[in-house]
Amino acid sequence: MTQLFSSTELFTGSMIFLVIALFFSAFRILREYERGVIFLLGRFYQVKGPGFIIVIPFIQQMVKVDLRIVVMDVPSQDVISRDNVSVKVNAVIYFRVIDPQKAIINVENYLQATSQLAQTTLRSVLGQHELDEMLANRDMLNADIQAILDVRTDSWGIKVSNVEIKHVDLNESMIRAIAKQAEAERTRRAKVIHATGEMEASSQLTQAANKLSQEPDAIMLRYLQTLTEIAGEKNSTIIFPLPMELISGLVKSEKK
Structure with a gap:
């Protein structure tokens, strides 16, 4: 018991x-x-x-x-630009869950789904642009990718707040081609600047010549000023051109 x-x-x-x-x-x-x-x-x-x-x-x-913001790194993607240049691009996206019900019921794994969607969207958007746009207009591309992801993940209860393209990796041959292009562009700008300077100088010289031609004695003063500047250089030999009009004037004065 x-x-x-x-x-x-x-x-x-x-x-x-x-x-x-x-x-x-x-x-x-x-x-x-x-x-x-x-x-x-x-x-x-x-x-x-x-x-x-x-x-x-x-x-x-x-x-x-x-519900905190998730920072997700998008693996490097092989992208062919619109001008047929192969590059590797990786990015980072910032998103958070705003509707827990949709995030659990409408998608099996919202983290993996968002990662895969970000990779495909990155390749799709960048493939529509040329290489120069990828390198120079990243803010525009970031905004386009963010807008597309935000719309497509809305049914999952996810808000994509930001997308940032981190690196655009080029192969060695393309880097050399871009360097040559940049060098050619700098050479072109230098020639344009030099030609512009020559044009401005010729215009100023034309105006100065017209001004001096109005006063015969002004050219003599200008020659004397030039001679003074040359003498200041402490040169032992000075070659100084004289205009024929000046010599003729001196000869006429002596004959008188």
């Missing part, structure tokens, strides 16, 4: 312990950035949190969702 009573007490104690364990397991605490998607007998019930919540064991199940 004592043996039977002890077994009954042990069973009762075990049941009481189990009930207490189940009772306390129903209490959950979610952080400020967490939400719990509750399913009642397999069907969606509601989204709870943050703070203290109750999940009835065996009847309700909870899937925890993080």
Whole structure:
């Protein structure tokens, strides 16, 4: 009888312990950035949190969702630009869950789905642009990719806040070709600047010649000024041209 009573007490104690364990397991605490998607007998019930919540064991199940911004690195993608240049491009995207219900119910794994969609979108968008646009207009490309991802992930309860293209890697032959192009562009600009300077100088010289031709004595003063500048160089030999008009004037003065 004592043996039977002890077994009954042990069973009762075990049941009481189990009930207490189940009772306390129903209490959950979610952080400020967490939400719990509750399913009642397999069907969606509601989204709870943050703070203290109750999940009835065996009847309700909870899937925890993080609402913080996720920084995801997009692996390097092989892209062929519109001008048939092969490059490797990688990027980083910033997104967060804004609707936990959609993120859990509408897609199996929203992290993997967003990563795959970002890779395909990156190749698709960059393939429509030339290499120069990839290198010079990254802000525009970032905005285009972000807008496309944001629209396509809206049904998953995800908000894509930003996309940044990190690197555009070129092969060695293309780097040399770009360097030659840049050198040719600098040479062209130098020639244009030099020609512009010559044109401006010729215009100023024409105006100066017209001004001097109006006063015959002005040209003499200009020659004397030039001679003074040459003498300041401490040269032992000075070759100084004289105009024929000046010599003729001197000869006429002597004859008179």
